[in-house]
Amino acid sequence: MSYTYSHVVLVGIDGAGIFFKNAKTPFIRKMFAEGAGTEKGLTVFPTESAQCWGTMLIGVMPEVHGLTMQNITADKYTKRAEHPDIFSLIKKYRPEAKTGSFCHWNDINVGIVDGVEGVVTKRGQDEPLTEKACEYIKAEKPDFLFVHLDSVDDAGHGCGYNTEKYLKQLDIADGYAERIYNAVREAGIADDTLFIVTTDHGGTGGSHGGWSDDEKYVFFVMTGKTVVKGARADMNVISIPAIIAHALGIPADPLWQSSVPDGFFSE
Numbered sequence: 570m571s572y573t574y575s576h577v578v579l580v581g582i583d584g585a586g587i588f589f590k591n592a593k594t595p596f597i598r599k600m601f602a603e604g605a606g607t608e609k610g611l612t613v614f615p616t617e618s619a620q621c622w623g624t625m626l627i628g629v630m631p632e633v634h635g636l637t638m639q640n641i642t643a644d645k646y647t648k649r650a651e652h653p654d655i656f657s658l659i660k661k662y663r664p665e666a667k668t669g670s671f672c673h674w675n676d677i678n679v680g681i682v683d684g685v686e687g688v689v690t691k692r693g694q695d696e697p698l699t700e701k702a703c704e705y706i707k708a709e710k711p712d713f714l715f716v717h718l719d720s721v722d723d724a725g726h727g728c729g730y731n732t733e734k735y736l737k738q739l740d741i742a743d744g745y746a747e748r749i750y751n752a753v754r755e756a757g758i759a760d761d762t763l764f765i766v767t768t769d770h771g772g773t774g775g776s777h778g779g780w781s782d783d784e785k786y787v788f789f790v791m792t793g794k795t796v797v798k799g800a801r802a803d804m805n806v807i808s809i810p811a812i813i814a815h816a817l818g819i820p821a822d823p824l825w826q827s828s829v830p831d832g833f834f835s836e
């Protein structure tokens with residue numbers, strides 16, 4: 570039997586690629602020192618938010634979940650019965666679970682999460698959204714919380730990825746992730762929380778969608794009491810739902826095109 574966590578928090582910094590290496594990002598660096606992950610993992614193609622977040626929350630490739638930038642809010646997620654998203658699985662196996670999805674890019678909530686009963690959804694800019702997430706963690710001690718931050722991707726589109734302004738925004742987002750982690754500590758649940766920080770894609774010039782190194786490589790890092798300190802593995806973002814499910818003691822979906830990377834958990 571593997572250890573079952575009571576809580577998982579997933580902080581997604583949209584459009585961050587692996588550019589933390591060029592920024593200060595003290596919190597992400599501290600997580601890498603204390604946790605497991607990859608400093609150069611792969612996302613899926615195309616490197617667009619709908620396709621990548623879809624895969625990160627559903628566990629199958631974009632051609633299987635079918636979400637695109639064009640249809641995510643117009644058609645909403647239509648394959649939930651065959652390919653459940655992580656919120657649906659948590660609902661199925663932990664019916665009383667408290668779950669939340671706090672998104673700056675609200676298309677994720679409209680297109681995917683709002684279709685699942687009982688998930689608390691919030692939208693907002695990164696700063697007030699972070700505050701709301703911290704309040705929610707302290708008040709509700711959720712089983713699973715997803716926080717999507719978008720200011721870094723906005724900076725990439727506006728000023729160019731990997732530019733001075735972009736890297737400054739990445740440092741600010743690193744601070745948001747740290748605030749969310751501190752809320753977990755203040756809530757008294759840090760010892761029983763798997764805490765993840767990751768991203769959906771990078772960017773080049775002022776855009777993304779292609780398969781250049783700056784677009785396709787992403788970081789993923791997690792900490793928790795059974796996480797092996799310093800463990801590294803080649804991984805793809807498609808493994809994220811498998812990792813969350815494993816931590817919460819939920820069986821892997823048989824149709825997932827991924828599994829938990831070897832060596833990340835001690836039990």
Ligand SMILES: [Zn+2]
Pocket residue numbers: 583584617618619722769770
């Ligand atoms: Zn994105």
